[in-house]
Structure formats: C-alpha cells, structure tokens
Amino acid sequence: MHGLLSILIWLPIAAGVLVLVLGDRNIVIARWLALLAALATLAFCWPLWGRFDASTSALQFLEKLPWIPRFNAYYGLGVDGIALPLIVLTAFMTVPVIIAAWSVIEKRPAQYFAAFLIMEGLMIGVFSATDALLFYFFWEAMLIPMFLIIGIWGGPRRVYATIKFFLYTFLGSVFMLAALIYMYVKGGSYSIADLQGLQLTLIEQRWIFFAFLLAFAVKVPMWPVHTWLPDAHVEAPTGGSVILAAVMLKMGGYGFLRFSLPITPDASRELDVLVIALSLIAVVYIGFVALVQQDMKKLIAYSSIAHMGFVTLGAFVVYQIVRTTGGVVGAGMGLDGAMVQMVSHGLISGALFLCVGVLYDRMHSRQIADYGGVINTMPVFAAFMVLFALANTGLPGTSGFVGEFLVIIASFRASFWYSFLAAVTLVLGAAYTLWLVKRVVFGPVTSPRVKALQDVNGREFVVLAALAIAVIGVGVWPAPLLKVMQPTIHHLVSQAIATKL
C-alpha cells in the first residue's frame, strides 16, 4: 500500500488536531474519536507488518518527496527490521494510554487525548524517517507535547520535572544537530543512508560519536545523565509515564543502532568500553538505587534505567566479541537482544506504569508504604501486577527473559565479567521488583483505604489483559520478532564492524 507510513504519521496528528478543535465541550465525541484514531493507526500496522519483506535488510514502504531542496533534504520515509517493531510498539502502546485516561483525566481532557495522538504521529515519524533532517524534526517536535503533558497534567513538582526533562533532552539534541549539519556540509546530503556511507576520519568520528552519545544517552537514559527520568516519571500523569517509558526511551536505543554504529564505526570500536562501562553501571548501580525507593513510580523509573542498560550493552558488546573471538559469530545476538529488550521493556514498563496508575486513581498515592495487602481487595489486578512484575525480573516465558538472556549470552562471548555484571540484574531486578510486590500486593490489608479498594473495572481489565497477552506472546514465541529483524541486524553488524578509515 503506497503512503502507508505517511498515514501512520499523519492520521493520528490530524485526529489530534481535530480532537483539539472539538475541545472539552464535545468531550464524548472527542474521546471516541481519539480511541478510534488510535485503533485505526494500530490497524494500519497490520498491513505494514504483513507486507514487510523479512528476507532483506533494505528499507521498505519507501516514500520520498522533495522537502527543502536547498538542503537537499527530503520527506523520506521507510522502515527496516529495526524500525518496524518500534513503530508497531508505538501504535500498540498508544491505545491503552487513551483507554486508561478515558474518564480519569478531569482537567482539559480533550487536550490530553490530542497531545498523545500528536505524540504518536511524531514518534512514528522518528522511527520511519530516512532523512536525518526529518528525523531531527520529529525528534525535537516530540518534546513539545511531552513538555505540556508533564507540565499540565503532572504531579506537584511537575514544573521542575518537565523543564528538567526538556532542557536535558534539548541539550543532547542540539549537539546531535550540530553533528548532522557538519556531516551535511561535508557530504552534501542529509539522507541517513548517505551519512552512513560518508567517509570520516577518526578525529571527526570521535567528535560526532560524542555528539550522538550525548543526545542518545540522555534519551535512553544512561548513567550519569539519567537524573531527569525519575523526576519526569514521578510527576508525569500515567499516560505520560507509559509513553515516556515505552517509546521515548527507545529512541535513544534506536539512535545508537541507526546513527552511532553505522556512521561512526571506528569511533564506536575505539570507545565501546566507555559505553559498556556506563551500561554496566546503569545495570548494577541503578539496580541498587531502585532497591531503596519509597515511591512506586520512582522504583519503576530506576528499573527502566537498569533495563535500558541492556540495550546499550547489547549494542556495543559487538566490538568486544569481535576482539575476543576474532569472528562475528554471536555479534548479532547482542543486537538481537538489544532490540527484543527494547520492545519487551516497552511493554513491561508501560504495563507496570499502568498498574501504578490503576492504584493511584483509587488512592491518590504512589508511596509503597501506603499500600499492603492489595490482593485481598483487588485479586484480578494483583494477578496482572504480579505477572508484569515477574516479567520485569526476566522470568522465562515472558518477554523480559528473551532480551536479557540474549544480551547476557552475547556478552559472555565478549568477556566473562561483562556477563557476570549484567547477570547481577537478575538478582537485583528480582529483589527490587518482588520486594515491591510483596509490600504492595501481598500480606494483610494494612489500612482502611486499602480495604475500600475496588477491583479493576472492565476498561482497566481490557488494557491490562492486552498487555499481558503481548508480554507472554513475545516471551513464549519471540521467533516472528527475531525473524523480522534478522537481515537488518545482520546488515547492521557488517556496517558496525566495517571501517571507514
């Protein structure tokens, strides 16, 4: 189908503008329109997935229109095996966000729905852009709705959190922009394929690598530039946290795979230890930090940082594998793991934030200490929460297992110590997640407020069930996902280990 990607981008944006125009006075229509648009966008992912040719690493569903002739920039869209799953993830996660907010948002609901629809279109734009300028355009434009989402519908410290979020991300991105312009001045094209083919000296690559690292590390986020995330997550409304964790963090990982590895392979090879070290610090140190959190959202936020450490570890362990084993066997496994981990973390962290949202809507508290014995009053909800918590610890049979397992095995080829430290997360992750579950869900009912809790309603059940099916689906049968990515990952490995010097 021609123009499929354009539909995926502009359909939600147009619907978002329409919802905005309808406004709070027509909230019933606006709400249904928002849901319909989100579902329609998801439905359009069906032909995208179905007609995707998984036997090639080439970009597909290509669209190319001249955009800014002066910069030789195109409105260029296309997907390959690493963009496709993330686009589907984006479309999939927007639906529960809309449903979860159905009647919960009291302040300016129409704008809330509109912001998420516009976000969805922009995020799909980021994943499908084949032109670096268009990529950056969507990448930055996304900040505006997210800034407003946290700032308008967030918690008490929302202003601090949202400005911190904006400035951190803006700081990273500006330097990426400078790097992109540098490469344009040198090569005369913003097409990502041309940038990947551009010859760069080692010094140039180093500078560009650091510019990219700043942009993507903030987004992932990697230690030590992660501090905006706990604030943003805690203050954001449920939907904001879900989208932030499920999709926006993935953009950092996507950026490493799409830009850093192929454009600056030699600098990446030279500096891979830096990224691996930061990833392992995220996995181990942030795991300990998560252990001591008192706030449920903050705990999940720190857990996100630790889990995203696997993504960067899986991406950069490639070089160490080549160095240690002298071959490329198994190098793709790290990247496979990074990709699966991104999809899986998107589902699990999104689901956990939705769970916290369900509790928060009833108790208006995120403090772990306020809960206890939720299972007695909300058994169905408790079942879901325990499932997602176990998935978060990487239980086999859930999606969380696949990604972490692949990355740990791949890093074992590189170095015993990498995989040892990475595997620490299995212990730490289990510790902080299960302890959270123990304190919140299990035990006797601790307070009268918990005693008065109502179990999930139909709307919440549908949302959580859909996510549960996805989490278990990817965990039990990850083959389709891996198959779609295979040729692209293979190609990416060859790009990453090639030299431009």
Added chain:
Amino acid sequence: MPDTLLTWSTLAPATAEISLAAAVCIVLLVDVFAGARSRMLTPALALLAVAVCAALTVRFGHVTERTVLLHGMYVADELGFVLKLVGFLVLAWVLLYSRAYLAQRGILRGEYYVLALTALLGIFVLVSANNLLTVYLGVELLALSVYALVAFDRDSGVAAESAMKYFVLGAIASGALLYGMSLLYGLTGTLDLAEIAVRLSGPLSLGVILGLAFIVVAVAFKLGAVPFHMWLPDVYEGAPTSVTLFIGTVPKIAYFALALRLLAQGLAGTSQEWTQMLVPLAVLTLVVGNVVAIVQTNLKRMLAYSTIANVGFIVLGFVAGTADGYSAALYYTLVYVLAALGSFGVILLASAQGFEADKLDDYKGLYRRDPLLALAMMLLMFSTAGVPPLVGFWAKLRIFQALWETHHLWLVVIAAAMSVVGAFYYLRVIKLMYFDEPPAGLPAPAPAGGVRLALGLNAAAVLALGVLPGPLLNLCARLLH
C-alpha cells in the same frame, strides 16, 4: 549616462521612498486639519498609505538587476526590494496591533503614525544606501524618528527617561559612525561604497583599521550587541509597548542592511579584520543576552535580552563572512522579526486599560483567560527557542551551517550551548501561561476580532514556515548569492 537625466522612468526603482515620503506629508497634513476626527482617520489613513505605497512599489519599483541611480547615492536591487516589502508588511502589522493599546491610554495621536512612517522611510534609505552619506542619512532619519517615538507618551516619566538614554547613547554611536566614515573618506578619497570596496583591496593601513573599528562599534550599538547593548533593555521596558513593538521589529531589517551594506559590501576587503572584531562581540552577546534574560521579571525586558541573544546569532552569520553566512543572517533576521512581532503583539493584546501586561506574573494562567493568545504565545516562544516544527529552528540551523562551512567549531559549540540556556526562559513563559493558575483580579483581555485574526496569521506563519521552510530559505539565498 542614464542617471544624469531625472525622469520618472529613471526614478522608478525608488518608488518606495518617493511614495512613502509623499504619504508621510499627506498623513501629517490630514492629521493636523482633521481635528477631532483624526483619532479615527489617521490610523486608517496610515494603514491605507502603507498598502498603497506597497502596491506602487510592487508595480513600479521592482528591479531584477542591481541599478545605481542619483549619482551613485542610491542602489536598487532585489534584496532592497524584498526588504522594503517586508518593511511595509511588518509595519502594517505593527499599526494593527498598536491601535487599541494607544486608544486605551489616550495617546492615540497622529504623531505615532507619522513618526512610524518617517522611521520606515529612514529604513528604506538605509536599505538602498550606496554611499556613506546616504547611510548616515538613513541612520539618522530612523534614529531621530525612534527617539521621538519613545518619548511620545509625554506624560510618562519612564518613557522620557528611556528616550533620553536612547538619545544620548545613540548620539555617541552616530558620532562613532561618522568618525569612522570620515577616516575612511580621508584614506580612500571617496564616499561611494562600491568605490571604497575597490580602493581597500591590498594591505590595510592602521587608519583604515581604526575607521573600521569605529564603524563596527556603531553597527554593534545599533544592533544591540554586547557591550554596546545597555540602551536596549531600558528602552524596551520604558517605551510604551506599541513603540517597543515597533523598535523591536521593523528597524532590525534596517540594521541588518546597515551591517550588510557597510561591512559585507563596502568594507568587503577588510572582512578578515572585522570578522575578528565580531567574534568576541558575538560570543559576549550570546552569553550576556541569554544568561541575563533568565533573571528578568518583566516580560518586555526579558524580550529585550532575548533580542540581544538573537542579535548574537545574527552577528554569527556575519562572522562566517561568506555569502552563505549573510543569507543565514538575513533569514535569521526575518524569522526573528516575525517572532518578535507576534510576541509583542501578544503583550499588546493581553493588556487592558490600566493593565500593562508587561510583568511575567501577568501571564500566569493566561491559558484559562484567553486560550488563543496563550497558544499563539506558546508557538512564538518555542519558535524563538529554536524547537521544530517552528521556523526559529531553521534560522538556528542556517547559522550553524554557515559556521561549519567556515570551520568555526567553538562558535558552534557556544551557540549550541547558549540556545539551550535560552530555551529555559522561553519555557518559563509557557510554564506561566499553561501550568500556573491565574491570579484573581486580572482584567479579561479585550475581544478585538480583526487584530486577533492578524495575530493568528502571525502565529500560523511561524508554524507554516517551520513545516515548509524551503521557499523562504531559497529566497534569502537568492538575494545574497
């Protein structure tokens, strides 16, 4: 020699100035004789005059080739043509925005309109100057009109103080300009800019450098570059907002032209020297403008420092010292003028009788009181901060690109870092409007349908030019190929 004969056809390229001069006289006379009716008549007549002059300029004043007339005093080229049309358009918007504000304060007098038109005439003269004398004529006509404009609310002590400051400092800058020009004239023996460019090739004497330094100082003063920026915040804050709107927008076109005609064209042979002088100016301007803007509590003053910060970017375009750099500076100037026009327009529309709406706190919860105004301001603030999909992003991108092309790595880094610092105070305005609750007792903004439409168009232009930046980028590149 075609320019020895003064006929209508040889004067056609100067249609803009000639028609505007005539319009100034007509508006002035009508205002004097219309008596009490002038309050209604003059604003409409001024707008009509702008429209008619613009139409005449399009019809008769269009030139495709560089044409020199009036014995080399005056040059007409496509750049001048476009800048004049932009001047007409922006002035029309300024007049639209200011009418209600002036009426509310009982200062809706003909002087505002007449002085605005004479200032525009000065701008046009400057834009088309090909001779140091014409440059000076334009600078002074513009400056004197603006001094008077700042002071024209004669009952306001603050305005009078600002006008005095502006006048005294402006006179020093004019003196510097004149002194620099006299040195150049003494050393080259000509006042003609094209001729100066020819005679200044080869090794430079100390006198030329000295003259150049004075001219750079004068240009920096007019633009508001640090350390010659002191007048700018005081004048922006002290002047009536409708005058601030004028000062903050239309003259920027002229100051761009001043820098271009003097430095890039007349003194092209010394570009090595003046780019060196501009580098510290640009860096200081970026740092001081952005950092000091953070601590402001008055929106007009904050926007003044934002102007200074943006001037830093425009100067960076000149630092590149290439045609591409100048075209980046031109693009940045136009984009900045568009955003400043809207921002001050919002202040004017948010104000009411006895309520200036110039404190940042006056914007708390603006979203609740007036969603359209808040939305427009949000778009304008994000644009000035340089966030896509708004046009301000492309302006910054052009400057970065021009700097990369001339290998100014550290300037790129500083400019990038400073645009992040700058983002903070623009975000704060949005935070006040959208995240805070409105305090009690603020007057409801006046419903002024036509003006709101103008503001809506202004904000829509910021978005539309941001999504499809191609045409304007191409135009700016073509004008300075």
